[in-house]
Amino acid sequence: MGVVVVAAGMGVRLGAGMPKALVRIGGRTLVEHAVARAGVSAALSRPEPAEAVSRGRPEPAEAGSCGLSRPEPAEAVSKPGAGPAIVVVAPATHLTEFQDLLPGVTVVPGGAERTDSVAAGLAALPPAVDIVLVHDAARALAPPSLFDAVADAVAAGADGVVPGLPVSDTIKQVGVDGRVVATPDRWTLRAVQTPQGFRRAALVAAHARGGAATDDAMLIERSGGTVQVIDGDPLALKITLPPDIAAAERLLAASAGRVPEERSGGGVSRPNATPTLIILGGLPGAGKTTLARALARRIPVVHIRVDTIEATLVHTGFAKRISGPEGYAVAFRVAGDQLALGLSVVADTVNPVPETRQWWRDVAARHGARVLEVELECSDAALHESRVSERVSDIPGLTVPTWQQVLDREYHLWGPDLRLDSASATPEQLAETVIDRMRSDS
Numbered sequence: 001m002g003v004v005v006v007a008a009g010m011g012v013r014l015g016a017g018m019p020k021a022l023v024r025i026g027g028r029t030l031v032e033h034a035v036a037r038a039g040v041s042a043a044l045s046r047p048e049p050a051e052a053v054s055r056g057r058p059e060p061a062e063a064g065s066c067g068l069s070r071p072e073p074a075e076a077v078s079k080p081g082a083g084p085a086i087v088v089v090a091p092a093t094h095l096t097e098f099q100d101l102l103p104g105v106t107v108v109p110g111g112a113e114r115t116d117s118v119a120a121g122l123a124a125l126p127p128a129v130d131i132v133l134v135h136d137a138a139r140a141l142a143p144p145s146l147f148d149a150v151a152d153a154v155a156a157g158a159d160g161v162v163p164g165l166p167v168s169d170t171i172k173q174v175g176v177d178g179r180v181v182a183t184p185d186r187w188t189l190r191a192v193q194t195p196q197g198f199r200r201a202a203l204v205a206a207h208a209r210g211g212a213a214t215d216d217a218m219l220i221e222r223s224g225g226t227v228q229v230i231d232g233d234p235l236a237l238k239i240t241l242p243p244d245i246a247a248a249e250r251l252l253a254a255s256a257g258r259v260p261e262e263r264s265g266g267g268v269s270r271p272n273a274t275p276t277l278i279i280l281g282g283l284p285g286a287g288k289t290t291l292a293r294a295l296a297r298r299i300p301v302v303h304i305r306v307d308t309i310e311a312t313l314v315h316t317g318f319a320k321r322i323s324g325p326e327g328y329a330v331a332f333r334v335a336g337d338q339l340a341l342g343l344s345v346v347a348d349t350v351n352p353v354p355e356t357r358q359w360w361r362d363v364a365a366r367h368g369a370r371v372l373e374v375e376l377e378c379s380d381a382a383l384h385e386s387r388v389s390e391r392v393s394d395i396p397g398l399t400v401p402t403w404q405q406v407l408d409r410e411y412h413l414w415g416p417d418l419r420l421d422s423a424s425a426t427p428e429q430l431a432e433t434v435i436d437r438m439r440s441d442s
């Protein structure tokens with residue numbers, strides 16, 4: 001039995017600025033979580049009947065590791081030529097990073113679409129493997145018991161097996177014009193997950209026939225095969241959008257019977273502790289919003305973006321144009337409300353002049369909050385220019401500045417607590433630096 005973990009997607013919808021599988025929850029990347037859980041699956045560790053291949057079985061869950069053990073290297077196979085039981089399919093651009101994270105695991109480059117990546121993984125499985133589970137790294141918390149249940153159902157004779165959960169919404173099928181075409185009976189619907197299990201030969205043949213598909217079971221269905229749905233698991237949620245990270249952190253913590261590490265740890269703001277007002281500053285395109293979002297994915301912090309307020313005032317007709325600090329005034333009040341609740345805030349504003357910085361400090365002082373002043377710059381002018389020029393407005397009514405307007409913008413020197421350069425570090429690294437500083441200040 002083998003597992004193909006597809007991890008070659010770029011995670012555009014998550015917007016982490018790195019391949020999604022490299023994003024961390026509970027201090028570990030999604031792909032490591034996925035491989036660890038696949039690795040402790042009993043089914044995966046079971047020898048192929050005809051081969052009696054002896055694979056290393058991981059130790060039981062270690063304390064303090066989210067209830068999971070790190071798997072033995074997946075290719076811990078004593079029979080020469082038997083090859084790895086787990087193949088990870090990674091973005092071609094990040095192979096080394098994945099190999100370093102997963103020593104001993106076979107890592108192969110993926111393709112443009114998920115189906116291309118699955119095909120690449122299938123081709124890399126050892127010849128002895130006859131049952132294959134295809135799993136999304138994005139479903140990083142799918143538990144070992146789910147791998148076992150899927151594998152057992154395939155072994156019992158199904159062409160394909162998928163875990164699925166009942167849906168709680170009413171689902172409408174709509175036409176291109178948005179009109180409802182049908183309302184399927186909700187009780188007949190399942191939201192399907194991974195790992196999905198198949199006879200390897202059937203899956204390879206279904207892939208060879210080609211065609212677009214959003215999951216592998218679809219290819220088997222199209223080939224006339226039968227696909228069995230078994231009970232899914234809420235832990236197998238697909239991390240797709242930014243709020244899914246917080247949901248996954250909560251599930252991870254709950255499954256290990258503890259509060260989320262990064263959300264309680266080291267004095268990083270939690271309700272009832274002293275909140276922190278992180279005052280960001282920096283020219284448009286320096287990376288403030290990206291950093292604020294990276295922070296909000298890692299710690300409980302409210303993101304207040306003055307662009308949203310200003311653009312909305314104009315878009316709704318409440319202001320003809322922004323001529324002064326009206327957006328800032330709203331942001332100060334909203335930030336004050338959060339700090340009063342004990343919630344930390346990241347204030348995402350250009351903050352170009354000493355006055356606005358002082359007003360932010362005043363807001364913090366009024367609510368007994370700590371202050372952390374962080375200035376973002378992009379030291380690579382060409383990179384900065386391309387970010388500004390290629391930026392697309394993501395807020396209704398927001399007019400993004402031109403590069404010339406950024407160059408001409410009034411911006412006064414500052415003496416912040418931290419000066420960060422978004423040209424030389426990823427948003428996640430910058431967020432870690434800010435969090436470290438919050439911890440040391442607390």
Ligand SMILES: Nc1ccn([C@@H]2O[C@H](COP(=O)(O)OP(=O)(O)OP(=O)(O)O)[C@@H](O)[C@H]2O)c(=O)n1
Nearest residue numbers: 006007008009010011012013112113117137138
């Ligand atoms: N060309 C691709 C596309 C997706 N995947 C993998 O398929 C799984 C499900 O895809 P999805 O959640 O959509 O991930 P992304 O494609 O990374 O996300 P997005 O669509 O937001 O870019 C993920 O584990 C992803 O890494 C892959 O291996 N190769």
Ligand SMILES: C[C@](O)(CO)[C@H](O)COP(=O)(O)O
Nearest residue numbers: 114136192193194214215238
């Ligand atoms: C395979 C899958 O996870 C089953 O629900 C899903 O179809 C993947 O879709 P995505 O668009 O590639 O995230």
